[in-house]
Amino acid sequence: MIGHDTLRLILPPGHPLNRPQLNAADLQGLPVIWRESGSGTREVAEGVLRQAGVTVRPVLELAGTEAIKEAVISGLGAAFVSELSVRRERAAGQLASPALTLPGLNRDLTALTPDVPSRTAHALLDELLALSHREQTLGKQTDPEQAGG
Secondary structure (H helix, E strand, C coil): CCEEEEEEEEECCCCCCCCCEECHHHHCCCEEEEECCCCHHHHHHHHHHHHHCCCCEEEEEECCHHHHHHHHHCCCCEEEEEHHHCHHHHHCCCCECCEECCCCCEEEECCCCCCCCCHHHHHHHHHHHHHHHHHHHHHHHHCCCCCCC
16 A cells, blocks of 8 residues: 545536535435546445445546546536545635545555566655655645644
């Protein structure tokens, strides 16, 4: 494991659901932009919604977080993405991300390596672990939700 991540619901700032806290019932019938089939992000989000008994309305399927963020900013729907991938847009006010009372949106990040990784792979993994640690430390210091704000 190289770190932790949380899936966030993202919305355009003017969306009617852009409020501080949402529950499962708020998401019923929500137009959602999904990652491509087989995406880990999609599998986790679909599983959490299924567990909560929520049915959303798929409107688009895109292969990549950047495309999804642009589609949400353009008002085409809501989406579930990695919290790590939307920090800049949330801070800039380009995307809204209300807190959800849905368990299961947290996940561990892992690095997959060959059975006998090369020295280069070891060095890269060491850098990823150090970066993950710095990101987590910085996130806890600057994230208003972590700070109780």
